[in-house]
Amino acid sequence: MNFGVVQFPGTCDERDAVLACERVEGASAQLLWHGETSLDGIDAVVIPGGFSYGDYLRVGAIARFSPMMESVARFASDGGVVLGICNGFQVLCEAGLLPGALLPNVGLRFVCRQVGVEVVNAETSFTRACEPGQVLSIPVKHTTGRYYAPGVELERMEAHGQIVLRYAHDGNPNGSSNDIAGVSNEAGNVMGLMPHPEHAVDPLTGSVDGLTLFTSMAVARV
Amino acid sequence: MKARVLIRPKAGILDPQGIAVERALPALGFSGVSEVHVGRLVELEVEDETQLEDMCRKLLANPLIEDYEILVGS
Numbered sequence: 001m002n003f004g005v006v007q008f009p010g011t012c013d014e015r016d017a018v019l020a021c022e023r024v025e026g027a028s029a030q031l032l033w034h035g036e037t038s039l040d041g042i043d044a045v046v047i048p049g050g051f052s053y054g055d056y057l058r059v060g061a062i063a064r065f066s067p068m069m070e071s072v073a074r075f076a077s078d079g080g081v082v083l084g085i086c087n088g089f090q091v092l093c094e095a096g097l098l099p100g101a102l103l104p105n106v107g108l109r110f111v112c113r114q115v116g117v118e119v120v121n122a123e124t125s126f127t128r129a130c131e132p133g134q135v136l137s138i139p140v141k142h143t144t145g146r147y148y149a150p151g152v153e154l155e156r157m158e159a160h161g162q163i164v165l166r167y168a169h170d171g172n173p174n175g176s177s178n179d180i181a182g183v184s185n186e187a188g189n190v191m192g193l194m195p196h197p198e199h200a201v202d203p204l205t206g207s208v209d210g211l212t213l214f215t216s217m218a219v220a221r222v
Numbered sequence: 223m224k225a226r227v228l229i230r231p232k233a234g235i236l237d238p239q240g241i242a243v244e245r246a247l248p249a250l251g252f253s254g255v256s257e258v259h260v261g262r263l264v265e266l267e268v269e270d271e272t273q274l275e276d277m278c279r280k281l282l283a284n285p286l287i288e289d290y291e292i293l294v295g296s
Contacts, residue, residue: 058284094284101287108238148235148287175236 001218003029004042006072006088008052008063013085013198017048020198023211024218034066044081044217045072047088049141049196059102059144060090069095081125081217082190086142089182089192098185098192099157100149105142106175112141114206116168117181117195121161124184126191129216135168136209138195145194147176147183154178160186165193225268228291229283230261261288 003021007014014031021029032039034052039045052063063069069091076082076097084092092098105111114137122132130136149157154177157163165182172179174194182193197210231237239260247255264282268274274292283290 057281061281061284101284103235103287104238106236106238108242150286175238 001027002041002043003027003046003214003217004032004039004044005029005046005048006032006034006068007048008034008050008066008091010052010054011048011050011087013049013087013196016196016198017046017085020201020210020214021046023201024214027214027218032068034063034068037067037071039071039075039080042075045075045083046198047072047082047084047091048198049086049088052087052091055087055144058094060087060092060094063087063091064095073097076185076190079187079189083126083213083217084190084192085196085198086145086194089194090144092190092192097190098183099153099162100147100183102144102194103146103148104144105146105173108143110141110143111145111173112139113173114139115171115173115181115195117193118166118168119164120166121164121184123161124164124188124191124216126182126184126213126216127164128219129212136165136195136197136200136212137207138197138200138210140173140195141199142174142194145174145176147174147180147194149177157183161188162186164191165195223268223271223294225266225271225274225295226293227264227266227274227278227282228261228293229264229278229288230259230290232287232289235287 184191200207200210244258
């Protein structure tokens with residue numbers, strides 16, 4: 001199992017993402033520079049957090065035009081497993097690989113805290129190592145994390161099990177529609193979430209709950 | 223030719239920046255202000271203005287969350 005972690009100019013969480021992937025038993029991980037196109041030998045892709053291309057114009061808007069993102073879009077359309085975290089989630093929405101968009105937090109402030117994240121759908125490639133209804137303790141750190149999709153789209157997504165993760169305990173940190181923390185595409189092989197599972201993989205930092213998402217992706221390959 | 227694209231939050235989508243500005247104005251003594259929305263202005267020099275619509279849809283705005291208005295000429 002070899003994870004590829006995409007790095008754009010302005011990405012800042014790629015090293016934590018690589019370390020998180022490497023904590024999965026039997027897994028390796030490597031960085032993928034945005035200007036490259038090759039996904040040879042890559043079994044799953046992670047688009048990590050940060051400020052790709054300085055968040056210019058709109059968060060995630062420019063990154064989607066990078067050569068590597070064209071390869072990632074092809075990889076996804078062929079059924080490859082792709083996880084977008086925070087800015088990676090924003091990039092996947094802008095690229096049209098996930099429905100909806102991320103808007104500025106309702107409070108307009110940068111939020112940085114540990115949140116409870118409920119696993120709504122435990123049958124995806126990203127959550128199958130979790131129990132249904134399990135609440136994961138994972139940090140968020142973002143200014144533009146308010147998930148939005150039109151009402152009709154949200155209903156459709158609910159019906160297809162695409163609402164994978166929700167903020168638990170009335171702890172919605174950003175005003176997301178329906179407390180949504182993470183969504184998948186209809187096929188279920190692409191997921192984005194605002195919380196940072198890669199920052200919750202070591203007991204030293206308080207929680208290892210984030211690791212289950214990376215473990216799930218490895219299980220999905222077997 | 224010069225063109226300007228005005229981009230604003232789509233009607234009906236909560237605009238916390240607009241609300242924050244609207245609430246700040248009375249504190250400075252300005253009254254009777256409502257419906258404040260904060261958006262973006264993109265200025266361009268274009269050879270073919272017919273491409274602007276496409277540029278807006280594909281990059282300058284995200285039509286899911288933003289409305290845009292194209293102004294051509296000075």
